[in-house]
Every structure is written in structure tokens, then in C-alpha cells.
Amino acid sequence: MGLFRRRFAKTKDAATDTSAPFSPPPYQEAALPAGIYAGLERNLDLFRKIFHSPKNSDFIIRQLQIGQDQGAVCYIDGMAGRMNIEDMVLRPLQEVETLQGRPSKVAQQVMERIIPAGNVKILQSTKDIRDLILLGNVAIFIDGCPSAVVCEMIAVQKRGVEQPVTETTVIGPNQAFNENIRSNISLLRSQLKSADLVSEMLTVGEDSQMPVAVMYMENITNPSIVSEVKRRIGGIQKSAVLNSGELSQLIEDKPFALLPQTILTERPDRAASFLMDGMVVIVCDNSPQVIGAPATFFHLMHTSEDSFMRWQYGSFTRIIRFFGALTAMLMPALYCALMLYHQELLPSELLTSLIEGHVLVPFSVTAELVFMTLIFDLINEASLRMPGYMGSTLGIIGALVLGQAAVAANLFSPALIIIVSITGLGTFSVPSYPLSVALRIRRYAFIFAAATFGFVGIALLLVASLYFDCALESFGVPVMSPLAPNTRHNPDIVLRLPIFLQRMIPGMNKARKKNIAPNPRGWE
Amino acid sequence: MNNDVRPSQMLFIFMNLITIFTHISPNLATATVSEARWISGLLSSAIVLVVSLLLVRFANGVSYFDACAGTKGLTEVFASLLGVLFVVFGSMIFKSTIDTTKANILYDTPRPMVAFILAATVLAGAYVGTGPVGRFVRFIFPLSILLFFVIMIFSSLTKAELTNLYPILGSGVKTIAKNGIQSAISVLFVFVLLIDLHKQPKPARLVVFAVLISGFIVSMAALAFQMVTPPGAISDTAFPLQQIATLNGFSRFFQRMRSLFVFIWIPTYTSCVALCLGYAARCLAQALHIENPRALLMPLLLIVLCLGLPMTQHSPAWLLAIMQKSPLYFIALPVLLLPMVIHKIKAKKEAKRHA
Numbered sequence: 001m002g003l004f005r006r007r008f009a010k011t012k013d014a015a016t017d018t019s020a021p022f023s024p025p026p027y028q029e030a031a032l033p034a035g036i037y038a039g040l041e042r043n044l045d046l047f048r049k050i051f052h053s054p055k056n057s058d059f060i061i062r063q064l065q066i067g068q069d070q071g072a073v074c075y076i077d078g079m080a081g082r083m084n085i086e087d088m089v090l091r092p093l094q095e096v097e098t099l100q101g102r103p104s105k106v107a108q109q110v111m112e113r114i115i116p117a118g119n120v121k122i123l124q125s126t127k128d129i130r131d132l133i134l135l136g137n138v139a140i141f142i143d144g145c146p147s148a149v150v151c152e153m154i155a156v157q158k159r160g161v162e163q164p165v166t167e168t169t170v171i172g173p174n175q176a177f178n179e180n181i182r183s184n185i186s187l188l189r190s191q192l193k194s195a196d197l198v199s200e201m202l203t204v205g206e207d208s209q210m211p212v213a214v215m216y217m218e219n220i221t222n223p224s225i226v227s228e229v230k231r232r233i234g235g236i237q238k239s240a241v242l243n244s245g246e247l248s249q250l251i252e253d254k255p256f257a258l259l260p261q262t263i264l265t266e267r268p269d270r271a272a273s274f275l276m277d278g279m280v281v282i283v284c285d286n287s288p289q290v291i292g293a294p295a296t297f298f299h300l301m302h303t304s305e306d307s308f309m310r311w312q313y314g315s316f317t318r319i320i321r322f323f324g325a326l327t328a329m330l331m332p333a334l335y336c337a338l339m340l341y342h343q344e345l346l347p348s349e350l351l352t353s354l355i356e357g358h359v360l361v362p363f364s365v366t367a368e369l370v371f372m373t374l375i376f377d378l379i380n381e382a383s384l385r386m387p388g389y390m391g392s393t394l395g396i397i398g399a400l401v402l403g404q405a406a407v408a409a410n411l412f413s414p415a416l417i418i419i420v421s422i423t424g425l426g427t428f429s430v431p432s433y434p435l436s437v438a439l440r441i442r443r444y445a446f447i448f449a450a451a452t453f454g455f456v457g458i459a460l461l462l463v464a465s466l467y468f469d470c471a472l473e474s475f476g477v478p479v480m481s482p483l484a485p486n487t488r489h490n491p492d493i494v495l496r497l498p499i500f501l502q503r504m505i506p507g508m509n510k511a512r513k514k515n516i517a518p519n520p521r522g523w524e
Numbered sequence: 525m526n527n528d529v530r531p532s533q534m535l536f537i538f539m540n541l542i543t544i545f546t547h548i549s550p551n552l553a554t555a556t557v558s559e560a561r562w563i564s565g566l567l568s569s570a571i572v573l574v575v576s577l578l579l580v581r582f583a584n585g586v587s588y589f590d591a592c593a594g595t596k597g598l599t600e601v602f603a604s605l606l607g608v609l610f611v612v613f614g615s616m617i618f619k620s621t622i623d624t625t626k627a628n629i630l631y632d633t634p635r636p637m638v639a640f641i642l643a644a645t646v647l648a649g650a651y652v653g654t655g656p657v658g659r660f661v662r663f664i665f666p667l668s669i670l671l672f673f674v675i676m677i678f679s680s681l682t683k684a685e686l687t688n689l690y691p692i693l694g695s696g697v698k699t700i701a702k703n704g705i706q707s708a709i710s711v712l713f714v715f716v717l718l719i720d721l722h723k724q725p726k727p728a729r730l731v732v733f734a735v736l737i738s739g740f741i742v743s744m745a746a747l748a749f750q751m752v753t754p755p756g757a758i759s760d761t762a763f764p765l766q767q768i769a770t771l772n773g774f775s776r777f778f779q780r781m782r783s784l785f786v787f788i789w790i791p792t793y794t795s796c797v798a799l800c801l802g803y804a805a806r807c808l809a810q811a812l813h814i815e816n817p818r819a820l821l822m823p824l825l826l827i828v829l830c831l832g833l834p835m836t837q838h839s840p841a842w843l844l845a846i847m848q849k850s851p852l853y854f855i856a857l858p859v860l861l862l863p864m865v866i867h868k869i870k871a872k873k874e875a876k877r878h879a
Contacts, residue, residue, distance in 0.1 A: 342783045453641060455783055456629050459790035460641055463660075464648040467798075470663065471656035484663035 035124045040070055040143035047074055047139075050130055064090065067099035069106060070143040079136035081155025088117050089138055089151065099142075107147045110140060119152035134209050156180070159288075161187065164266050166433060172308040176266045181211050181285040184268075188215060188281065188290075191272035196220070199283075202233055205241040212247065213283040220278045222510045228475050229280045229293060244287035251293075253473050258441060260434040261474040263295035270304050278511030280475075294474035294509065296481055298493050300432040301325065306496045314496035322494060324429030329439045331423045332369050333446035333458050335416075339365045341454030357413040366451040372412055372420045373447070375401055377440060380424070481508040488514075591867040592810065600811040602863045607807030611824060614800030615831035618642070621793040622832060629786060639833050642794065643825060649798025650805065650821050657798050661791070668788045801825060 032050070036043050044061060051059035062073045073089055092114045099106045111120050123129050124147045129139050136154035161183065164176035177184045185199055196219040202212045212233060216226050232251040241247055244264060252261040265271055266289045271281045274292040282291040292299065301321060306314040339358075343351050361368055379398045386394055402420065406412045423443070430436040442465065449457030472479040482489035488507030491497035500520040505511045592602040618639075625638050649657045802817075804824055809817035 345783055453630065453633070455786045456625060456790065457641070459786050460645045460794070462787075463791045463794050464645045466660050466663070467645075467649045467652050467656055470659040471652035478659065480659060480663060484659035486662060 032126045032130070034126065036126050036129065036141070036146060036148060038144055038146040040072060040141055043141045043148075044072055044074075046126065047130070047133075050126075051076075051133075062090065064094060066093050066106075066110070066142060067096045069099060069145075072141045073138055074133060074141065075138040075153070076133060076136065079134070079156055080138050080153040084153045084155060085138055088153070089115060089140065092116065093140070106142050106145050107140075107149050110142070110149045115140075115149065115151050117151040117153065121150050122147050123150050124148075131203060131209055135211060154182075158183065167265065167267050167270070167304065167431070169303065169305040169308065172304055173267075173269055175268055177268060177271075177283075177288045177290060179286045179288055181213060181283055184283045184290065185213055185215070187268040188271055188275075188283070191268050192217075192275060197275065200230070202230065204233060204236050204238075204247060204284075206237075206239045208240040208242055210241050210243075210247075211285045215275065215281045215283060217275050217278070220276065220505060220511050220513050220516075221280060222278060222512065225278075225294065225475055225477075225509065226280055229282065233282070242286065244282070244284040244289050244291050247282065247284055248291045248293075253475065257468065257472050258438045259297065259469055259472060259479060260300065260432070260438065261293075261295060261472065261479060263292040263299050263432065264289040264434070265292060266290075267304055273304075273307070274299075276505070276516065278505050278509035278513075294477035295479075296474065296477065296508065297435075297469070297479050298483075300435040301430070302492075303431045306492075307499065311496055311498045318494065318496055321429050321431065324426040325435075325439060327426030328423055328430060328436065329426075329442050330446060330458065331419060331426065332373055332443060333450035335419045336366055336369055336447055337450040337454040337458060340451065354413070354415050357415050360410040361413050362410070366447065368412055368416055369419075369447055370444070372402075372416055373423070373443065376420050376424055380427075477508045482506055591863040594867050594870060595863045598863070602859075603807045604811035605859060607804045607811060610800045610804035610807060611827055612831075614797050614804060614824075615828045617793060617796045617800065618646070618828050619832035621797065624789065624793070629783070636833065639829060642797075643829060645794045646797045646801060646828075647821065647825055649794060650801040650825070651818060654799055654802040654806075657795055657802065661795050664791055668791070671784070671788055797828070801828065 033046070036046065044063075047059075048054070048061070053059045053061065058077045058079075060073075060075055060077050064071055064073065071093065073085070073093070075085060093110070096114055099109055101109065107122050111122055121132075123132070129148050129150060132150050133139055136152070136156055137150050138153045140149040140151070142149075158180040159178040161175055161178060163174045167176075168174075175187060177187060189197060194217065196217050197215065198218045199213045199215045202214060204210045204212050214226065214229055214233065229251070233247070236247075236250050238250065241250065248260075248262040248264065249255060254261065263274075265274075271290050271292065274281055279292050279294065282293065284290070302318070303321075306318055308314075309317070338346060339354065346354070358365065358368075363371065379394065379401070383394050383398075402417055407414050407417060427436050427440060430439060445465075446458055446461060449461040451457075453460070470478065470480050470484050478485060481487050483493060488504060490502040490504055490506065492502055500517075503517045503520065504515050505513055507514075592599045595602060621642055622635065622639050625642065626633070626635060630638050649660075801821065801824055805817040805820040808820055808824070809815070812820075814820060
């Protein structure tokens with residue numbers, strides 16, 4: 001009980017102190033001895049216990065003679081490359097004639113003279129050695145030496161750099177992140193070859209030990225945002241955090257709010273633009289998406305392509321996208337309100353045509369609308385889970401259900417098919433998938449409000465939801481900024497004006513630097 | 525991020541609310557109010573504007589709550605006075621909102637039901653805080669102005685005739701000026717949406733800006749009105765939207781106006797009441813020494829409902845009487861200057877002592 005209290009108190013302190021450096025939760029290493037032993041057998045017994053060997057067949061211990069001393073090499077099969085271990089660890093160690101000096105100094109000699117690998121460390125901490133073995137490193141223990149030589153031999157099978165799946169563009173680069181954190185960091189570094197680009201490595205999850213890189217521009221990003229991000233990641237007490245999606249849910253400000261408060265991207269160029277805006281990018285292992293924070297609503301509505309194209313084209317496509325988002329959320333509700341309460345807004349001919357189309361339908365307008373929207377969402381969800389080669393089948397089913405057959409059977413009116421189709425197009429025009437799902441959920445609430453009180457219901461719900469959206473914050477930055485509240489920003493929010501006018505770093509992040517381009521067209 | 529509007533803005537919002545509320549109902553500016561009342565309403569608004577500008581001038585970066593705290597034994601008096609004023613104004617605006625909603629859109633819906641749905645939205649606004657409501661109105665202000673013009677153009681597009689401009693030019697300067705002022709006042713309520721404007725501490729500039737914009741809106745509306753009104757058929761209505769709607773001669777067109785106008789006045793009215801409620805809670809929490817002002821929101825909303833709900837008749841004359849004859853209104857308003865003046869004198873003394 002006392003131990004619990006102490007742990008709780010420590011965690012609480014760490015959570016409230018924003019300036020405290022990152023320290024993993026203490027309960028993770030509670031059962032481990034702080035440092036390894038000098039005796040080889042004791043060390044091997046310790047690591048056998050940690051990795052449940054011999055029950056766990058992946059944990060390999062290879063004992064060998066290193067000069068005149070006994071030694072052992074420990075690694076996890078598959079995480080560390082076997083060929084690399086044989087060529088760069090086992091062979092050089094076995095070819096050693098003698099190791100000079102006291103046993104405690106032997107590790108230094110092994111690191112400096114024998115192992116030809118690039119990233120080699122000498123460690124004493126049991127926890128550090130365990131964590132690095134889990135990441136695919138090889139640990140070398142020598143009898144009589146109270147430290148281990150750990151060398152990086154990571155060889156986990158991962159995808160190569162491929163094209164983006166959810167953020168495709170017509171113009172611009174076609175690289176996407178993959179599941180390898182190292183590869184992702186290098187992709188980002190290839191975009192921003194700056195000495196000020198910092199990446200701090202952390203691990204998350206007691207069992208998953210997921211490596212996480214917190215990346216930011218040292219000369220731009222507000223340090224309080226960086227420390228807040230690290231504090232939240234450090235404060236996660238969950239045995240397994242497996243990907244960036246889970247991590248973003250654990251660190252966001254208001255988990256019960258409907259709007260996303262972080263942004264996920266699979267494009268290195270997009271992530272690089274986040275960094276240049278003073279945001280923090282969180283790269284997780286096993287995740288092809290990185291997290292950008294703090295994120296605003298307008299980040300969720302922008303795409304990389306906006307800046308690749310000339311400003312007139314970028315602005316036009318962006319306006320279309322905002323219109324699509326409004327359509328996705330409000331179109332069915334407006335149709336419902338117009339049909340039930342505000343017929344005066346429709347021209348007589350159109351009203352007659354709509355009413356005639358609905359006469360034979362056995363459902364009310366609201367029920368018809370809800371059914372149809374639900375069916376559309378069903379088809380949408382099914383198409384996401386369906387293998388690509390079955391996509392054409394789904395298209396046929398969708399056309400049958402949403403199209404002619406449903407109208408011919410007098411299940412739905414023809415106008416409704418058009419309304420739901422336009423709404424669907426609006427949903428697909430929203431570039432952020434989490435945001436489009438949020439808008440789809442809100443759509444049902446708006447249909448209900450419209451069915452009950454017409455335009456008044458829609459207006460009231462819109463006002464109430466915008467109140468909550470305006471109160472929402474992402475790492476201390478209001479989600480509706482830089483428009484609400486109005487902070488310093490480039491002419492790049494709803495319209496994307498010429499790139500040479502974009503000279504400043506947005507003010508909502510309170511970045512260290514204010515301007516990044518004093519004179520973009522310096523040749524003029 | 526602070527969840528409240530900056531302190532210096534608080535008084536400016538108050539000023540806006542008082543000034544704007546005097547004219548918030550379109551019916552106040554219509555022919556149902558006699559000319560004498562209309563002129564007295566305008567004068568009292570001018571007085572309120574001057575007092576409010578003085579309040580902002582004295583504030584100079586100091587919040588009213590800080591000033592109240594500096595008045596020792598009178599803190600509770602000053603704080604509760606402002607709180608009560610906010611409750612009264614909130615009730616009036618809420619009543620006006622219920623009346624307008626019921627009269628124009630939800631004719632058949634029972635009055636308590638209308639009050640309930642409006643109260644739910646108002647409570648949401650008051651709960652999230654005055655800061656987010658301020659951000660919200662800042663966000664929707666340009667959209668509302670845009671929608672206003674869209675409605676105006678949409679409604680007058682089909683019937684515009686340049687020859688119709690003759691009557692406005694031939695009716696004399698006095699009539700034009702009177703109509704212009706009436707029209708300008710009737711759209712002033714839109715400027716409550718400016719409360720979170722950047723560089724808020726310069727109220728004079730904001731007033732000039734508000735007058736210029738409203739002048740632009742009104743002149744556009746008047747122009748459209750004249751262009752689509754056949755000579756000799758000018759009605760006495762002064763509210764631009766009502767003019768435009770009436771001039772078309774179709775009741776259905778008028779209906780269209782009202783339906784679309786919902787998207788301007790619902791956010792404006794609900795935000796006004798939410799702000800009143802939020803500030804009333806803050807003032808009364810200071811007076812009653814309650815740590816969390818949110819605890820007062822529900823009781824205050826009940827009071828606002830009780831004051832606003834039973835009055836079933838929409839009566840501009842009654843509202844004007846409250847605004848112009850109520851002792852609370854004329855006595856309380858200058859009293860609000862006192863804590864600010866006391867604070868200013870103390871600050872000067874302190875500065876002298878340090879020097």
C-alpha cells in the first residue's frame with residue numbers, strides 16, 4: 001500500500017511539473033536490479049529470467065571464448081540480423097587472442113578494438129540493456145566485467161518507401177512514411193537538412209516499448225510546447241501502445257471532444273511543413289503516420305498540394321474543399337428543413353417535383369434521409385475493409401442500392417439519392433479522415449435538429465457546436481486559431497494567397513522565430 | 525489559454541451590450557414607435573455610449589473585478605450591482621429572442637419549448653466561458669456580414685429599376701437623414717460580433733469602424749430598397765431587411781427573408797445572452813465569494829427564464845420603458861464608474877509614493 005502511495009505521488013508530481021525532464025514511469029523497472037553483475041553466469045541467469053528463456057525460444061544466448069575470458073552474446077532472433085551478428089560480432093570475438101588489463105576494463109577494449117559496428121555502447125543499467133535488446137541490439141557479456149557491450153544490429157523486416165495511400169496528390173513528391181522509425185526520421189531529415197532539427201528518443205508502453213521520436217526545430221519551436229509533449233508522452237502508463245493512432249489519443253487535450261486535436265500525416269513534406277510552422281512532430285515505430293501537434297482545424301483542411309500549385313489553383317481547390325466539408329455536415333439537414341418547414345425558400349416548380357417524388361415513398365422525409373445516409377455510411381465502411389479486387393462488386397451493390405433499384409421500388413425518392421450522393425462527395429473531399437468521420441457523426445445530429453425545429457434547430461446546434469469547438473485546445477493552442485482567436489498568420493487559411501506573401505511563422509504556436517522569409521523574391 | 529475575454533474587453537462588451545440592446549429589436553426602429561420615443565431612445569443610447577467609453581477609458585488594462593477588489597468593504601456591492609445589471613439585460617435579450625423566434629419562425633411551437641431550446645444553447649455558451657464565445661463571434665462576424673449581403677442581393681436582384689432612385693433624391697435631406705439613422709441603428713446589433721476584435725483596448729477606433737461599416741451596410745440596403753420600390757409605394761418600415769422583403773410585394777418573399785435571417789440573428793442573440801450570463805456569474809461569484817462561477821450558471825439561467833418566459837406579448841414600448849425609465853438603469857450605470865475612479869486615484873497615489 002505504501003509502495004502504491006509512493007508511486008502515485010511520484011507520478012502526480014511528474015505530471016504537474018512541466019519543466020521536469022522526461023523520466024519513464026518508475027513501476028516499469030521496479031523488479032529489476034539497477035546494474036548488471038560482474039559474474040557471467042549471474043548475468044545470464046538474470047536475462048534468462050527477464051526474457052523467460054528457455055520457454056521463449058526467440059531469446060538467444062550464444063556462449064563463447066573471448067581471448068582468455070568466458071563471454072556470451074545475447075539477442076532476440078529476428079529483431080537482430082543473424083548475418084550481421086556472425087560477421088560483425090561472433091567472428092571478431094572468436095578471433096581475439098588475448099584481452100589485456102583487468103576484467104572491468106575488458107569491455108572498453110572490445111568496443112574500441114574488436115567490434116567493427118558503428119553504434120556501440122558500454123552500459124551498466126539492466127533496464128537499458130534489456131530495452132536495447134528488445135529493439136534489436138546485441139549485448140555482449142564478459143565474465144568478471146560489470147558492464148555489457150551493446151551494439152546495434154537491428155534487422156527487422158519493414159516495407160520500403162512507397163507512395164502515400166491516403167494523401168495522394170496530382171503534383172508533388174510521392175514519398176510516404178513506412179513502419180520503420182529510423183527510415184521515417186531519415187525521410188524527414190532529407191526534407192529539412194538543418195542542424196536545428198532535433199529528435200529526442202523516448203519509449204512508450206511497459207510491454208510494447210515502442211520507440212518514439214519527438215522532433216522539432218530548436219530555433220523555431222516554442223520550448224513549452226516541446227516540454228508539454230514530452231511530459232504527456234512520459235506520463236503514459238499503459239502496458240502496450242502500438243501505434244501513432246493510440247498515442248495521439250493518449251496525449252490529446254479533450255478525449256471526449258468530437259474534433260481531432262492532433263493531425264496524422266503520412267507525407268514527409270507535410271511533416272516538414274509542420275516543423276517549419278513551429279509544431280512538434282512525433283514519429284512512432286510501427287506507424288506509417290506521424291503525429292503533428294498542436295493542430296488546428298485549418299491544418300485538417302489543408303493538403304500538401306495547396307502549396308505545390310500556383311496560388312489561384314490552390315485557393316480554388318481549397319474553397320471547394322471547405323464547401324465540401326459544409327455540404328458533408330449540413331446538406332441532408334438543410335434538405336430535411338426545407339422539405340418540412342421552409343418550403344417557401346424553394347421555387348414552386350422544384351417544390352412540386354420534390355413532393356411528387358416523395359408521394360409514393362412509405363417513409364417520412366426524416367426516416368428516409370436517416371436510412372439512406374446510414375446505407376451510404378455502411379457502403380463506405382464496407383469498401384474500406386474490402387480487398388481492392390472486390391471494389392467493383394461493391395460499386396455494383398452501391399449503384400443498385402443507392403440508385404435505380406431503390407427508386408423503382410419506391411423505397412427512396414429520386415431527389416434524396418442526389419442529396420446523399422452530393423453529401424458523400426463532400427465527405428470524400430475532406431482531406432483528413434478523422435475530421436470526415438467527425439463531420440459524418442455531426443450530420444446525424446443536424447438531421448435530428450432540422451427534423452425537430454427546422455432552420456432554428458440547425459442554427460442553434462451549429463452555434464452550440466461552434467462554442468465547444470472554439471473552447472477546444474491542442475497543447476494550449478485553440479483549435480479554431482488563427483481565426484478564432486485572431487492571431488498573426490500568413491494569408492494561407494481559407495484562401496492560399498501567393499507563396500511570397502507567406503513570410504511569417506503562425507503566431508498561435510508562439511514560436512521563437514517570427515519570420516522565415518523576409519524577402520522571398522529577393523531577385524526583384 | 526485563458527478561457528475568458530481579456531479584462532479590458534469585458535467593459536467594452538458591456539458597453540456594446542447596453543448600446544446595442546437598446547436597438548436590438550428591429551421593431552424598435554419601425555413605425556410602431558412614435559417619433560418622440562425614438563428620439564429619446566437615441567439620446568439615451570448616446571449617454572450610455574459616453575458612460576461606457578468612460579468606463580473603458582478608466583479601465584486602461586485593469587479589470588472591473590480587480591477594481592472592485594480594491595474598494596475594500598464595497599467590493600460586494602459593486603460586483604453584485606454589475607451582476608444584477610447583466611442578469612436584467614440577459615433576461616431582456618432572452619425575452620426578445622423568444623419573441624422574435626416565435627413570431628417569425630416557430631409559430632406553432634409552445635413558448636416554453638422555444639425557451640428551452642434557446643436556453644440549452646445559451647447554457648452551452650455560458651459553460652464554455654466568455655472567451656470561447658468571444659472567439660466564436662469573431663469567427664462568424666465576416667460570415668454574417670457576407671450572408672447579410674447575399675440575402676440582400678438575392679432578394680432584390682429580380683426587381684431592380686434605376687428609375688426608382690428618384691424618390692429618395694426628391695424627398696429632402698431631413699427625411700433621408702432620419703431614415704438613414706433609423707436604418708443604421710437597426711443593424712447595429714451585428715457589432716456585438718466585434719467583441720473579440722484584435723487591439724480591443726482602442727474603443728474609439730472600434731466605434732468609428734462600426735459606424736463606417738454599418739453606414740456602408742445601410743446605404744447599400746437603402747439603395748437596393750429604392751431601386752426595387754416603385755415610386756409612391758415606399759412603406760414606413762425602416763429596417764433594411766424588412767424594407768427589402770416588403771418591397772417585393774410577395775409574402776412568400778418576406779418569408780424567405782426571415783428563414784435565411786435565422787442564421788444571423790440566432791448566433792448573435794444567443795451569444796449576447798451567453799455573454800450576459802457568463803459575466804453575471806463572474807460578478808456574482810465575486811460578490812458571494814464562490815470560487816467557481818460555473819456553479820451559478822444554472823440558478824442564473826432559471827432567473828433569466830423566469831423573467832423572460834411569462835411575458836407573452838412582444839412589446840417594444842415596454843422594453844423602451846424599462847431601458848429609459850428604470851431607476852436601476854440610470855442610477856446603476858454611473859455607479860459602475862466609481863470603483864474604476866477609486867482604483868485610478870489609488871494607482872496615482874501609489875505612483876507618487878514610489879516616486
